[in-house]
Every structure is written in C-alpha cells, then in structure tokens.
Amino acid sequence: MSGFIIGLTGGVASGKSEVTRRFEALGIVVADADIAAREVVAPGQPALAAIARQFGPGVLQPDGSLDRRQLREQVFADPDARRALEAITHPAIRAVLEARCRAAPGPYAIAAIPLLAEAGGRAGYPWVDRILVVDAPEDLQHARLMRRDGVDAALATRMLAAQATRQARLAIADDVLRNDGPADLLDAAVAALHRRYLDLAAAA
Structure with missing residues (x-):
C-alpha cells in the first residue's frame, strides 16, 4: 500500500511518457x-450509462461501446456539453487513479494526469501529496509535436494553445x-x- 502519491503532469510533448517509463523502471x-x-x-461501466442518458443513445455503437467520434462532435463546439461530460467522467477517473495508487506496492506511487x-x-x-511538472520550452514542445504527430506548425500551435x-x-x-x-540528463x-x-515517503 502506497501512502504517498505524486501527481505528475506536463504539457503536450513535454516528455511525460519518457519520465514515467524511468520511474517504472525503478519499480x-x-x-x-x-x-x-x-x-x-467501457461497456458495463456506470459512467458509460450516464453518458448515454446525458447525450442520447446515438453516442453508443451497435455493440454498446462508446462512439467516440459521435460524442466528440457533440461536445467539441459546445462548452456546456463538454462540462457535462467532464462532470460524469472526471470523478470516475479520479477514483480509479486514487484506488490504483493506494493499492500499489512500494513506498510511493505516481498518478500521471496530463x-x-x-x-x-x-x-x-x-x-495527491506532491505535484511534479515535466517542463520543456514551448518552442521545443512545438517541434516535438510536429515531429511526433506529423502535424503542421499551425495545428501544433493550436494544440499547445488548447492546454x-x-x-x-x-x-x-x-x-x-x-x-x-539528452537522455542521460533525464535519467x-x-x-x-x-x-x-x-x-x-519514509517521513510521511
């Protein structure tokens, strides 16, 4: 049981995944x-049923799974709809993260929350007991985004501005x-x- 939890965050293309991989390698x-x-x-989860009640059965695929494209179209241009969706999903996500961290073996655990x-x-x-921010200059994030996702400069700028x-x-x-x-400095x-x-964690 981990009694000490680190919340890890960072902007898009800041290198969060590289950092979490290194923590995982340390156990x-x-x-x-x-x-x-x-x-x-996922099908059968209370949050999915709540989404269907809020946004209508049209956001479900024939097999009962979430039609992400259909839901995205409903909430993309409607701030009220997006807030309604977040009110359903965010508490459920927080509960899963906390339970997973609390149940983790080892002296501390990390919740990676973009x-x-x-x-x-x-x-x-x-x-969360402590917050770790993975930081990178915005021009470097911009270059990494273009390289990683194959997007043009204008879209990369919009993606950064959305956060x-x-x-x-x-x-x-x-x-x-x-x-x-370089990677060795990150290590x-x-x-x-x-x-x-x-x-x-030992002192907590």
Whole structure:
C-alpha cells in the first residue's frame, strides 16, 4: 500500500511518457489518467450509462461501446456539453487513479494526469501529496509535436494553445523536471527525484 502519491503532469510533448517509463523502471507504479479515462467508459461501466442518458443513445455503437467520434462532435463546439461530460467522467477517473495508487506496492506511487492544471491542481486532486511538472520550452514542445504527430506548425500551435499555459502548470508545481536535454540528463534527474520521494515517503 502506497501512502504517498505524486501527481505528475506536463504539457503536450513535454516528455511525460519518457519520465514515467524511468520511474517504472525503478519499480514505481504509475497510474495513467489516459488509461483510466478509457476504462471508465467501457461497456458495463456506470459512467458509460450516464453518458448515454446525458447525450442520447446515438453516442453508443451497435455493440454498446462508446462512439467516440459521435460524442466528440457533440461536445467539441459546445462548452456546456463538454462540462457535462467532464462532470460524469472526471470523478470516475479520479477514483480509479486514487484506488490504483493506494493499492500499489512500494513506498510511493505516481498518478500521471496530463490535465492536472486544468482540473484545478491539488484542489481537484486533494489526495495527491506532491505535484511534479515535466517542463520543456514551448518552442521545443512545438517541434516535438510536429515531429511526433506529423502535424503542421499551425495545428501544433493550436494544440499547445488548447492546454493550460506553461506558467499555470509551473504555478502548481512542488517539483519541476526540465526535459530539454539528452537522455542521460533525464535519467539523472529522475534518479534524484526518486531518492527525494523515497525520503519524503519514509517521513510521511
């Protein structure tokens, strides 16, 4: 049982996955919000039934699974619809993440939450003991996005603009891991944070 939980976040293409892989290699359990988000809308889950009641049976495929494209079309241009969807899914995602972290073996666990700043930081996730922000300069994020996703510069700019600002993420950080250098520097930074978190978990 992990009694100490780190919330890990960062902007798109900041290198969150590279960081979480390194923590996992050190034996730390990482509960991923993106995975939890898919699980809570699986057939048979209460959140999926609530979505169908809110948005109509047209958001379900013939096999009963969520028609993501149809739902995306409903909520994309309608802020009220998006908020209604988030009111259904976010509590379920938080519950899955917390349960997974609490059940993890080891002295601490990590909840990887890409939209942690957008969800209110620690106010949205009061069970998180510490927040780690993976940070990279916006021009580097922009270049990585174009390379990783094969998008043009204009779309990459829009994708960055759709998220919380870099300043907003840094404002909620207890720890900042700057990811703008070679892999061996990232290894060393994660190792140093791991040692710090072991000490903090032991003292908690």
